[in-house]
Amino acid sequence: MATLTVFTPAYNRAHTLPRTYESLQKQSCKDFVWLIVDDGSKDQTAKLVKEWQQQEKTFEIRYIYKENGGMHTAHNVAYENIDTELNVCIDSDDCMADGAVKKIIDTWEKVRDKNYAGLIGLDADFKGNIIGKGFPEHLKETTLGDYYAAGGQGDKKLVYRTDVINSVPPYPVFEGEKYVGLVYKYTLVDQKYKLFVMNEVLCDVEYQADGSSKTMWKQYLKNPNGFAFLRKVSMQYPKSTKRLIIDCIHYCSSSQIAGNRKYIKESPKKLLTVLCTPFGWSWTAYVRYKAKRI
Template identity: 75%
Template sequence: MAILTVFTPAYNRAHTLSRTYQSLKEQNCKDFVWLIVDDGSTDNTAEIVKKWQDEESGFDIQYVYKENGGMHTAHNTAYENIHTELNVCIDSDDMMAKDGVEKILTAWENVRNKGYAGLIALDADFEGNIIGKRFPEAMKETTLGGYYASGGKGDKKLIYRTDVIKSVPAYPVFKGEKYTGLSYKYIVVDQQYKLFVLNEVVCNVEYQEDGSSNTMYLQYLKNPNGFAFMRRVNLMYPTSKKRLLMECIHYCSSSQIAHNRNYIKESPRKALTILCTPLGWCLTAYIRRKARMER
């Protein structure tokens, strides 16, 4: 039985998914499962995946279709269908780096009985440039939040034990919304476990221009409950006093946009939430103004 599941959420990315497939075919170690979660695509994703399933790729390809609900719902579906010891997400516009699977499995074999939640490794762009920076040589273990709090930069690749990531409740789904931050599960895991540092590139990434970061203020308006949920989680586990204040202001704003009259009662920092409420209204006005410019 394979140890690792590589899962790929996909929404209308048939034009890029083929390079993800090609990078997996080129792995020297094929001891993995590739799980594609189709988040309601209307292109020919299903057709091309069926073609790949009929080929001799050397690894098992699993395909699950679901109604479109956003990245967090695709992750929920993925976790429901993963049964291997480890899992890693490779997005539908990214590639597994050369020998990436072997690097992951070799590192895990050396530490699998030491109580880690998994591995944290490097991402690089398609030219091989590290995203952010490498881990310090002296850093052998860390939490994700601890890494960034210590000055770490850039997206990193997270390889989690499936039992650990499943122990955290699923990402909440709010009616009419398509966003809840993926960091929710990672933050909760951080409270109990550390990650072993793999100072190697295991994924090559490309950021698409059609990503949600280009319409962030509109996203705030379209998904206020999802953002408020994440702010509430961050209020429970703040990384600094400055971040605590910023998260609370954003929590007030998102809750106001969502018309949630109970947000003070629901806040884990009630006194601070009361103090930040006027600033939340100011932020809400700013978000609405900026969102009009994004339409």
């Protein structure tokens, strides 16, 4: 059995998925399985993957089709079907960096017995520029939340032990909504485990014009229950008073957008939620304004 599963959620990405495949073909170490979770694509994704499955002889390609439900539901399906020790998500518009699989396997062999949740590495753009900030030289281990609380910036590539990521609940699904932040599971893992720091680029990324990061203002309006849920979780594990207040204001706003009149009762910080409610209405107005301008 392979050590690593590279899983790729895909929704109408037949035009970018080939470069993800090419980056995996170029890996010097083939100790991995590639799992594509097709989130209801209507393009040629299925046809492409079938051709690759018939042609590829050096690593296994698995394909699962599901009805469209959003990125978090594709992650749920992936985690349910991964049987390797480690897993990493490489999005359908991104590439595995040259030599990344070998770096992951070699590093993991050195720290496997240290009870880490996994590894945290770097993302870079297609020109080789680090996304956000690199890791401080002295940083050998961290949680994801602690890294950002200390001033870390930019998306990072997370390699998790499969048993650890599956030890916390799956992403919830809210009727009519298709977004719950992936950080939910990572936050829960943070409470029990640390990640070993790899100061290496593991993924080359390109943000698409129709990706969730570019349409976030509209996502707030389309998926208020998902956002309220995530803010409520964040309020239970605050990294600072400032962050707690921001999360509470966002929780009020998303709950108001969702029409949830019980949000104060359901809040883990009820008094603070009462105080933040007027600011929540103000944030809601700003969200609606920004969404109209997209």
